[in-house]
Amino acid sequence: MIIRWRKQQDFFIVRLYQDLVGDWVLSESWGNSLNQDNAFNHTVYHCYHEARHRLREIGREKKQLGFKKTAAKEQQIELDFG
Template identity: 40%
Template sequence: MLIYWRKNQEYLVIRLYQDLVGDWVVSQTRGIVQSTHKEVCTHTVMNDYMLARSLVISLNKEMRAQGYKKTISSEEQLGFRFE
């Protein structure tokens, strides 16, 4: 899952994915569009999908309350076979 939020020149990208050992990772990347400042990334690792999903829902509510708007994004899921 990939969600883009933006307010003026500030942005937040939230990713929810499962890593190779089966844990669920909620990744947050914050930054300013066309800025020389570096992005700030955080990763929260959880062993339960529903807990990770609850965190994403909570972050979405927080962004909406702070005046951020979701931006349209296209996401392509690639399937890999690890045999």
């Protein structure tokens, strides 16, 4: 899952995916499209519901800061590791 937010030239992108050992990874990247001031963070969750909870928190935070969601054209393929 990929979700993008934008506020003028500022961007925030979140990717939620399952890695090869079955953990859920929430990757966050943010910055400004006009300069090189960008950063990222990766957090590993052992439970999908914990990762989704954090994703909802991020959505609320971005909305309060005036960010708007933008359309993502990527598609994710789910693999069954179960």
